[in-house]
Amino acid sequence: MLVSNIKSRPVYGGLKVDDAARRHLVAAEGEGALAALAAFTGRPEAIARATVLYSPGGSAPQDHAAKLGALGFDDLFVMPSQPTLITRLNVILATATMGARLYAAGVEGFIGSVVAAGMAHGIDQASIRTEHRGSLARRVQCVHCKGMTDNVTVSPVVCSHCGIPLLVRDHFSRRLGAFQGVSIDAETPGDVPPAEELYA
Amino acid sequence: MTIQFKNETFRDDFTFSNSPEAIHRFPFPFDKDQYMYAVNIEQHMPGPAKSATEFPIDIDEHYVSEMRDRALVLKADPLRCQSQPHMITAEWDLVELLMESMAKHYPEHFTLTRDGDRWHWINRPLEIDQTFTFGDAATLPLPPMEYVTRQCQGDFCLLDQRNDNLWMDAGIVTTQADWSLDFDMGMNFMEWHGPVPLAHDMGVFDRALKFLLNLQQGRPVRRLNWTMTVNPRLDTSPENYHAWGIDRTTVTPENVGDKVHLRVELQALWRLPRSNAIVFSIRCYLIKMEELVTIPKWGRRLHRVLRDLPPELVDYKGLTRFRDTTVDYLARHDDGAPTSPGFFPD
Known part of the structure; x- marks a missing residue:
């Protein structure tokens, strides 16, 4: 976990699955796929209610997308870039219903984009579960x-x-x-x- | 008393100066010969007659020229005024606070007539005569916060209160000491104070936030903050830093008295009645060194404060390049005599 004494920098608390959620909306980028895998592996009920959006970015050679696919999420979108992922996320958020829980994992700029998209759709930023993975860029x-x-x-x-x-x-x-x-x-x-x- | 409004500039040829009366009422921020951070919050009670705190909202001889400078800043960069949609009620609260206060304390310049929701506002110095429906933004030529703060000296931020924190969700900021409203929009109290050195570890912000969350309606509070600015430039924004930063290298022993200004912020906070938001006003006062030393106590005291300032603060306040020249200048106005306690001139 990224530890920092920068007061304005958010604390990324980790991707803990919310058992009460009716729908899990997971946005991941690069090495963030590993955070999603770690959180959802062995949780079939949660996997059956999860929509995952993934942009491989610099982690494409590791083929994390295949591992995400193997887990059998209800819905998996592998997107070619972060901006296209955010565009798709906005469409999903526009029709999301009560009980949806948003998760974000990857580099800091990506987490920021996901949180900003969530806030624009009325989600309290404090309720978004986040995990920093990958470069400190x-x-x-x-x-x-x-x-x-x-x-x-x-x-x-x-x-x-x-x-x-x-x-x-x-x-x-x-x-x-x-x-x-x-x-x-x-x-x-x-x-x-x-x-x-x-x-x- | 009718104020004689000056015609002056805060950019380009920098014709700003203070009259002898304005010097005498300057809100000098040091009540002793040294400075360190403190939660120096006090009730915003009426101060002595003619002082900067005599009235809750202070209008002075620089009013008309400051409003002209604000309009120039907004024209060049509209992002200096932003408001999130949920702050509209707080915007109207601010309209009421400012118009009521200005009309009550400066009746020769401002008049407010209320007939239910039908309000009639007259601003004589700026030649504005406006009838509008309170609560209906379509009846004003600008959004309510922008409308009223284009007619009131000082920067204004509207802070929403939720989750035991304060959130900067609206504001108009054109006379700032190097901070960006656009960047800090939506931040909470701890986040927007993030870059301030030393004070976090002293617990200053924890105590201040706890205090402000309990701010009561009708009991506004205030504090003074300060820095120094080269040239009487109101708009020392980070947005334009690449243009004005070079000013800091232009101070010489010959021009220091004219160029270097003490910049004091009279910050006040009010709880607003309808929105439960807090308005945070940051009113900037400038005084050049050669004006300041006409009050002998202030010349002596500022010399000692600047000379002994902790290095982190010298750096954070951006004084590094001209502090020594200023201390040398002020040393000539410090005979070593003891200074009396308190802010006011002897």
Whole structure:
């Protein structure tokens, strides 16, 4: 589990199956499949009421999708990317009924996207069960142009939209599912320290 | 008393300055010669006549120019004003709080006439005359919070209370000390204070939150916060930091008295009657060093506070590049004499 002293960063409590749920909506990405497998293996009643959305991403060579398929979930959608997964999730949430429980597992930016989608459909963010798996790479929002840069493992990082070199602040927005990036050379134009690998 | 509103700027040519009366009523934030965080919350009771806390909502000589600056900020970046749909009742609560207070304490400038839900608002300095139906957003030219806060000095955040926490679910923020409303929208009290050093471990935010969750209607509270800003720039936002950050490198021994400003936030919190939300107002006051030292006690005291400030705070408040130059300037106005307790001039 990702341990952090960043006050605004959510605590990811782990993917515990809610036995009272009538429907389990599980969104997983990359290594997050292993969290879903660990939570649901040996729980046939829960598996029979589960809808799983999975985007393999960088874990495709491990073929976690086959393991998820072998478990026999009621419904399994293997999606080609995180954005298409979120699009599908939004469709499912739009017709979800009382008693549905939302789960998210994978890298932090993905969890943030799932939680944001849930909140947009009226789900209390505190009720969403989450587990961090995979890389510590951060999703960073440039505070200047508001553009998102995914899979950031270094600081400073150049904004992929406006090109400003950004210091990645230890400040996390759950709504945006992203850390804050702020110009690092505003007081010393052109003087950008070398990028350090911090969140591999 | 009629206020003479100044025509001045907070950007580009920076013509902002304080009249001698405005200097005298400046909310100086240090009641002794050193500073450390504290939960310095007190009842928002009327202060001395002509002081910044004489009335719950303070309108001063900078009003018209500050409202013009706010309009410029919003035009360039509409994300400085945001509100989630469930905050609409709190928005109307804010309309009532601000209009009632401004009309009651500054009747020569503002008039509010209520006939049931039919309200008539007159703002003479900004030449606004508006009749509307309270509770019906379609009868105002802008959403209620944005409408009224474009006519009131200070930033405003509306905090929803649920799950034993406060949530920043609406606000208008154009005079901020380097924090982003857009980024902090939807955060709870602990989250939006996340980047503040030292104070978490001191338990400051736990105690403050516990206190605020029990805030009672009709019993507003206030506290002062401070930092320093180079040039009288109201909009020191992170959004524009890449443009204004360079100002911090421009302070010299020759210009420090004119360029470096003490920036004080008079923060006040009210429980709102219909929504049970809390309004958090952050009113910014600026004073340049050469104005501040005209009050000898303040010159002596700020010298000692800045000189002895813990390094983490120097860094967090962004003073690193100009602190020493400012301390040297203020040292010339500190004869070592003892200072009297309390905030006010001798």
